[in-house]
Amino acid sequence: MTGNDLPHQFGAVVIGASAGGVQALRVLLASLPRGFKPPVFIVQHISSDRPSTLPELFGNVCALPVLEAEDKQPIRSGTVVFAPPDYHLLVESRETLALSIDEPVKFSRPSIDVLFESAAAVFDEELLAILLTGASSDGSEGMALVRRAGGKAWVQCPSEAVASTMPESALALAGADAVLRLQDMCDRLQGGLK
Amino acid sequence: MDEAAELFDLELRLLLDAVYLRYHYDFRGYALSSLRRRVRHAMARFECARVSDLQHRIIHEPAFFAEAIQYFTVQVSEMFRDPAYFRALREEVVPVLTTYPSIKVWVAGCSSGEEVWSLAILLAEEGLLERSMIYATDINPDALAKAERGTYRTERVAQFSRNYVAAGGRGSLSDYYTSVYGNAAFDRRLTRQVVFADHSLATDSVFSEVHLVSCRNVLIYFNRALQDRAVGLFSDALVRKGFLGLGSKESLQFGAHAEKFEPFASLQRIYQRKGL
Numbered sequence: 001m002t003g004n005d006l007p008h009q010f011g012a013v014v015i016g017a018s019a020g021g022v023q024a025l026r027v028l029l030a031s032l033p034r035g036f037k038p039p040v041f042i043v044q045h046i047s048s049d050r051p052s053t054l055p056e057l058f059g060n061v062c063a064l065p066v067l068e069a070e071d072k073q074p075i076r077s078g079t080v081v082f083a084p085p086d087y088h089l090l091v092e093s094r095e096t097l098a099l100s101i102d103e104p105v106k107f108s109r110p111s112i113d114v115l116f117e118s119a120a121a122v123f124d125e126e127l128l129a130i131l132l133t134g135a136s137s138d139g140s141e142g143m144a145l146v147r148r149a150g151g152k153a154w155v156q157c158p159s160e161a162v163a164s165t166m167p168e169s170a171l172a173l174a175g176a177d178a179v180l181r182l183q184d185m186c187d188r189l190q191g192g193l194k
Numbered sequence: 195m196d197e198a199a200e201l202f203d204l205e206l207r208l209l210l211d212a213v214y215l216r217y218h219y220d221f222r223g224y225a226l227s228s229l230r231r232r233v234r235h236a237m238a239r240f241e242c243a244r245v246s247d248l249q250h251r252i253i254h255e256p257a258f259f260a261e262a263i264q265y266f267t268v269q270v271s272e273m274f275r276d277p278a279y280f281r282a283l284r285e286e287v288v289p290v291l292t293t294y295p296s297i298k299v300w301v302a303g304c305s306s307g308e309e310v311w312s313l314a315i316l317l318a319e320e321g322l323l324e325r326s327m328i329y330a331t332d333i334n335p336d337a338l339a340k341a342e343r344g345t346y347r348t349e350r351v352a353q354f355s356r357n358y359v360a361a362g363g364r365g366s367l368s369d370y371y372t373s374v375y376g377n378a379a380f381d382r383r384l385t386r387q388v389v390f391a392d393h394s395l396a397t398d399s400v401f402s403e404v405h406l407v408s409c410r411n412v413l414i415y416f417n418r419a420l421q422d423r424a425v426g427l428f429s430d431a432l433v434r435k436g437f438l439g440l441g442s443k444e445s446l447q448f449g450a451h452a453e454k455f456e457p458f459a460s461l462q463r464i465y466q467r468k469g470l
Contacts, residue, residue: 069443072421090231092227098414099414100414101270102231117231118227121227121230124199149199
């Protein structure tokens with residue numbers, strides 16, 4: 001691994017997950033070590049009718065603060081931010097997040113494509129994008145844009161994913177810099193810090 | 195930033211300048227992240243390879259601009275979106291509004307009007323509509339026309355009804371509309387007290403004193419400076435102790451006017467203008 005690939009040196013990490021994602025995220029977020037520098041932005045598809053419980057769900061397994069995004073929330077390093085239900089989460093600038101209620105993309109709001117696309121436009125090659133399990137094709141186009149901007153793309157190994165459609169669809173459209181099992185992602189995320 | 199992305203942003207800035215200079219619509223303070231997406235959509239829809247191709251047509255064809263502006267502005271809402279907000283208005287704000295001899299409400303950025311009709315129904319059920327005046331404003335003429343028409347596709351109405359019930363509606367939403375050709379046409383008596391008007395939070399000023407401003411999921415499309423301008427207008431328009439309702443993920447905490455308001459129903463993002 002080159003020095004540039006050490007995840008804690010990325011400007012930001014974006015993660016997309018759908019069906020089966022809550023379990024996968026539990027594993028991934030539990031592995032993030034205290035001292036992990038990049039801000040982490042996550043879209044987990046979830047029903048829009050209930051208030052989100054994601055921050056509560058992950059707050060006690062993750063060593064970093066876990067929040068749900070507010071509009072124009074300042075970006076803080078080493079903080080995990082979830083998209084709120086029924087809003088798209090976007091990276092507005094290196095300093096700020098934004099939300100929108102534009103139409104669902106691929107039936108999803110929040111949409112992984114929207115987050116990845118907006119993050120790629122701001123963080124370019126300093127972005128690490130991770131796509132996990134899901135039964136949707138959301139995230140594929142976003143992943144392609146992340147890679148075109150020079151960012152790194154990790155995709156969960158489809159054979160391990162609870163739902164393989166999302167990783168398979170991303171691999172078909174965008175390819176990846178690494179196809180990894182969750183445990184390998186965890187190891188890499190801890191690289192240089194543990 | 196790679197060169198293509200840099201040039202896209204550069205052309206986007208030029209486009210916003212051109213739109214402002216040519217048509218006096220000011221999108222220069224809009225949040226970039228959403229603008230980029232919307233302009234990309236417009237480019238795909240109108241088969242423009244570059245932003246400057248889009249700009250060329252916008253400058254030279256006013257009719258084309260009228261079509262393209264939909265991509266800059268349209269937000270689709272629901273009636274009684276976030277029922278808890280409308281429940282808080284009904285249970286906590288209405289008792290205060292009742293004490294005024296006449297009530298003025300400003301729905302800022304009303305888009306296609308779902309929230310205007312929701313508020314009119316709420317005020318009617320609380321016996322306040324007759325002495326209320328609702329200003330429903332937006333910059334998009336097509337959206338305003340839709341708002342005034344008050345007809346919505348039938349397939350959306352099931353969600354509206356669920357929201358209405360969860361918001362504490364006193365009857366059935368179907369009391370307020372008739373079904374016509376796949377549309378629900380809402381009772382026009384509800385909007386006798388509504389003025390639909392063109393108004394820009396980016397360039398226009400305050401036009402009336404009001405008791406309640408409802409501006410939900412509009413500020414999320416603005417950058418911090420434009421948000422400050424808009425909230426400044428609300429603060430100037432509101433009477434002492436008047437109310438400001440925002441979207442469920444919007445807040446005043448990162449803005450310049452935070453100290454002029456205090457939380458009233460904080461979970462529902464309803465603020466109250468402080469007395470002087």
